Amino acid sequence: MLKLDDPSLMKTQSFINNEWLSNKQTFSVFNPADNNVVAEVNNDSSAEVEQAIGAAKQAQKTWAKKTAIERSDLLMAWYQQVIEHKDDLAKIMTLEQGKTIKEATGEIIYGAKFIQWYAEEAKRVAGETLPTPSNDRRIAVIKQPIGVVGMITPWNFPSSMITRKAAPAMAAGCTLVSRPASETPLSALALAELALRAGIPKGVFNVVVGKDSKAMGEVLTRHPDVAKFSFTGSTAVGKKLLEQCASTVKKVSLELGGNAPFIVFDDADLDDAVAGALASKYRNSGQTCVCANRLLVHASIYDAFAEKLAKKVKQLKVGNGWDDDTAIGPMINHQAMLGVHQLVTDAISQGAELLTEAQTPNEHSNFYQPALLKNVTTDMSLAKEEIFGPVAPMIKFESEQQAIDIANDTRYGLAAYFYSRDIGRCYRVAEALEFGMVGINEGVISNPMAPFGGVKESGIGREGAHDGIEEYLETKYLCLGGIE
Numbered sequence: 001m002l003k004l005d006d007p008s009l010m011k012t013q014s015f016i017n018n019e020w021l022s023n024k025q026t027f028s029v030f031n032p033a034d035n036n037v038v039a040e041v042n043n044d045s046s047a048e049v050e051q052a053i054g055a056a057k058q059a060q061k062t063w064a065k066k067t068a069i070e071r072s073d074l075l076m077a078w079y080q081q082v083i084e085h086k087d088d089l090a091k092i093m094t095l096e097q098g099k100t101i102k103e104a105t106g107e108i109i110y111g112a113k114f115i116q117w118y119a120e121e122a123k124r125v126a127g128e129t130l131p132t133p134s135n136d137r138r139i140a141v142i143k144q145p146i147g148v149v150g151m152i153t154p155w156n157f158p159s160s161m162i163t164r165k166a167a168p169a170m171a172a173g174c175t176l177v178s179r180p181a182s183e184t185p186l187s188a189l190a191l192a193e194l195a196l197r198a199g200i201p202k203g204v205f206n207v208v209v210g211k212d213s214k215a216m217g218e219v220l221t222r223h224p225d226v227a228k229f230s231f232t233g234s235t236a237v238g239k240k241l242l243e244q245c246a247s248t249v250k251k252v253s254l255e256l257g258g259n260a261p262f263i264v265f266d267d268a269d270l271d272d273a274v275a276g277a278l279a280s281k282y283r284n285s286g287q288t289c290v291c292a293n294r295l296l297v298h299a300s301i302y303d304a305f306a307e308k309l310a311k312k313v314k315q316l317k318v319g320n321g322w323d324d325d326t327a328i329g330p331m332i333n334h335q336a337m338l339g340v341h342q343l344v345t346d347a348i349s350q351g352a353e354l355l356t357e358a359q360t361p362n363e364h365s366n367f368y369q370p371a372l373l374k375n376v377t378t379d380m381s382l383a384k385e386e387i388f389g390p391v392a393p394m395i396k397f398e399s400e401q402q403a404i405d406i407a408n409d410t411r412y413g414l415a416a417y418f419y420s421r422d423i424g425r426c427y428r429v430a431e432a433l434e435f436g437m438v439g440i441n442e443g444v445i446s447n448p449m450a451p452f453g454g455v456k457e458s459g460i461g462r463e464g465a466h467d468g469i470e471e472y473l474e475t476k477y478l479c480l481g482g483i484e
């Protein structure tokens with residue numbers, strides 16, 4: 001039984017116009033660790049999304065008229081609420097997503113720091129005056145909020161993927177309708193409760209929840225009152241939603257899938273590289289878009305690296321997210337776990353060698369033992385697809401250029417990592433990699449101060465840094481005549 005310091009944070013209704021609305025229809029939310037039902041949540045669909053858009057539209061002009069300092073203070077109040085309740089929020093996340101309580105707490109703090117960061121950035125939105133082209137006129141540029149924002153987010157980071165969008169949008173003067181993944185609605189609804197307690201005005205932050213993601217997405221991507229759409233999720237779904245947004249030429253931000261190379265050169269610090277690979281690959285049970293997805297290791301250190309990493313992987317304890325010594329929690333659901341196992345068995349059937357314990361999935365369990373495979377080749381699905389699970393394939397390379405070519409041979413371009421202590425190589429490789437983010441001698445690089453995002457089919461736009469608030473602003477050019 002979940003014991004919260006503040007049980008009123010467990011919300012199951014839709015949050016529209018600062019009101020909790022009941023719905024006759026509900027859907028079940030499950031605990032991935034044991035597949036038990038943990039809550040019955042409102043099953044909204046198109047009507048509720050329309051209602052939420054109406055509330056956001058009604059509120060937007062008033063919210064935008066607040067000064068940047070007023071919005072900043074309200075966002076900081078929200079930040080303080082989230083930090084004050086971080087332990088309860090982490091428990092709710094572990095309950096519905098399965099990640100370890102340590103990782104859940106880390107995510108709550110990470111997500112809160114986007115609210116803190118954009119509370120500060122709200123005060124740094126500036127236009128400019130430009131040299132006049134003639135003495136009878138003056139020209140200037142101002143920045144204005146885009147308007148109502150629709151957003152859809154995934155289950156793997158059910159709190160921070162929301163604040164990474166909502167905070168800059170609200171800081172810029174936008175209002176929004178958030179639709180979280182149906183696997184993890186509780187974290188989103190708890191954030192809404194804390195926004196209410198922080199004094200965020202009605203209609204600014206709305207959360208609709210439901211199983212019919214397609215129907216809800218149709219409204220958010222096609223409604224004429226939604227000026228901006230922001231999505232985080234798979235590339236396949238992102239492409240569909242981008243097409244749907246074309247109907248009303250919405251501004252769009254997409255944070256999509258990844259296939260991160262993790263390159264270990266012969267001059268790397270081997271122990272650092274092993275530690276970096278372990279952190280990058282296996283956090284959140286490998287269910288992050290920026291996880292190392294392919295380990296590219298120079299031939300001269302391939303066996304030594306494999307031996308060191310295999311030893312560490314075997315020490316990772318699989319278990320319930322509540323247990324302090326658990327390193328790997330359950331995967332989000334059985335289908336996801338079977339998909340990962342299929343990639344492993346397929347690779348082994350083509351000659352890859354499993355360096356960790358062989359396993360046969362239990363038909364009632366979502367747990368998967370962390371795995372490491374060597375002798376993986378680039379033609380295997382395990383090397384080409386986004387694994388999204390605790391499995392690391394090792395690919396051997398002979399030269400720097402070959403490593404770069406293998407790394408770039410993907411339609412994805414989100415994160416990439418490499419380990420080298422040669423400064424010339426660091427510059428050459430960092431510049432040659434076709435990815436939006438590059439970790440150099442680091443395996444975990446996400447933070448609110450940096451622009452997070454990808455190139456190619458990993459997305460459009462950036463979240464975090466000052467870039468993140470620009471995604472929710474329009475640029476307006478003013479030309480003032482009659483000066484002379």
Ligand SMILES: NC(=O)C1=CN([C@@H]2O[C@H](COP(=O)(O)OP(=O)(O)OC[C@H]3O[C@@H](n4cnc5c(N)ncnc54)[C@H](OP(=O)(O)O)[C@@H]3O)[C@@H](O)[C@H]2O)C=CC1
Pocket residue numbers: 152153154155156157161179180181182183210211213214215216217218232233234235237238240241255256257258288289290386388414459
């Ligand atoms: N770049 C980034 O920052 C991140 C990228 N991702 C990527 O997301 C994927 C894993 O997350 P996952 O949730 O499985 O991704 P999905 O793309 O399946 O789902 C993401 C969200 O989109 C919703 N959705 C699914 N289909 C539709 C549709 N047709 N119309 C509208 N909404 C839809 C889902 O709702 P529901 O689940 O209720 O169906 C969920 O809320 C991976 O590829 C990962 O790389 C994940 C996190 C961060």
Ligand SMILES: O=C(O)[C@H](O)CS(=O)(=O)O
Pocket residue numbers: 156157161287288289290446
């Ligand atoms: O994969 C994701 O969902 C997150 O973007 C990963 S991170 O921001 O925590 O690195």
